[in-house]
Amino acid sequence: MRNIRIIGAGIIGLATAWRLTEAGVKVSIIDPDPVSGASHHAAGMLAPTAEMQYQQDALYPLMFESATMYKELVDSVAKYTDKPTGYLECGSYVIGGDAADNEHVNELLNLQHRYGRRAEHISVSKLREIEPALSPTIAGAVSVPDDHQINPRLFTAAMIDALEKRGVVIERRASTPDDLGPDTVLASGLGAKDMLPQLKLRAVWGDMIRMTIPEPLRPILSSVVRGFVHDRPVYLVPRAKETGE
Numbered sequence: 001m002r003n004i005r006i007i008g009a010g011i012i013g014l015a016t017a018w019r020l021t022e023a024g025v026k027v028s029i030i031d032p033d034p035v036s037g038a039s040h041h042a043a044g045m046l047a048p049t050a051e052m053q054y055q056q057d058a059l060y061p062l063m064f065e066s067a068t069m070y071k072e073l074v075d076s077v078a079k080y081t082d083k084p085t086g087y088l089e090c091g092s093y094v095i096g097g098d099a100a101d102n103e104h105v106n107e108l109l110n111l112q113h114r115y116g117r118r119a120e121h122i123s124v125s126k127l128r129e130i131e132p133a134l135s136p137t138i139a140g141a142v143s144v145p146d147d148h149q150i151n152p153r154l155f156t157a158a159m160i161d162a163l164e165k166r167g168v169v170i171e172r173r174a175s176t177p178d179d180l181g182p183d184t185v186l187a188s189g190l191g192a193k194d195m196l197p198q199l200k201l202r203a204v205w206g207d208m209i210r211m212t213i214p215e216p217l218r219p220i221l222s223s224v225v226r227g228f229v230h231d232r233p234v235y236l237v238p239r240a241k242e243t244g245e
Contacts, residue, residue, distance in 0.1 A: 003028065004020055004026070004028075005027075006184075006185045006187055007185070007186050008189065008191065009029050009034035009156075010034075010039035010156070011155065012039075014029075014035075014156055014159040014163065021168060027163075028171065029171065031188070034160065035160075037190070037191070038190075039153075040153060042152045043235060044152045044155075044237065046149055047144070047147040048063035048117075049119055049144045050108075050144050051063070052112055060115055067146070074087040077155075080162035083158040085155050085158045086155050086158075087155065088149050088150075091224070092143075092148075092224040092225070093127060094141065095127075095141045095225060096138065096141070096228055097230065098230075101139060102139035104228045105141075105142055108142075109142050120142065122141050122143040124140065131223065175195065219238060
């Protein structure tokens with residue numbers, strides 16, 4: 001039986017391992033601290049429609065197909081673990097903070113329609129009936145029903161549990177160039193530059209604030225809310241109560 005070594009136990013490495021085990025391939029994973037990098041901090045939005053950007057046309061088919069496949073991946077993992085996957089089909093909203101931001105939202109909506117995506121205007125009053133914590137000064141909003149979310153920390157924990165039940169061993173150690181070979185999948189994110197300096201990788205930074213909502217205010221949001229505020233993209237992602245987030 002072919003043995004594939006995967007370097008990196010973030011969400012990509014773990015998902016790759018899972019698909020390989022489904023195909024009957026023997027897999028081992030190397031990572032000194034699984035799920036400690038980007039997968040630990042990511043917001044987990046599955047948003048191929050809301051995240052469309054101009055001049056990225058070649059990416060759109062990949063984005064759309066990936067989102068379509070995600071539920072099947074989650075369902076297949078869930079059959080082998082009792083741990084929650086953190087997958088929520090909650091839809092998303094995109095809002096404009098002021099008139100100029102709303103123009104940005106409208107331009108994005110035109111792009112989404114051009115590619116046949118489901119996205120429609122929703123009145124601010126209607127949106128605030130659904131999400132009353134949002135400000136009444138919002139200039140406009142769009143509903144994107146097919147953009148959902150995954151809790152990366154929950155899903156990776158569920159995948160690790162399911163993989164271990166399938167006999168996959170995670171070697172908690174640092175990888176070395178000697179671990180590279182023809183049957184190796186390098187899935188260590190930015191850390192791949194330590195193995196292959198010629199890749200010339202660089203970090204792309206963002207800011208995240210994680211907040212605990214007081215019990216009387218729960219749930220403060222039921223859906224993912226993305227927006228443009230002074231032309232800066234922002235987002236709010238609600239988490240299930242049992243995660244403690």
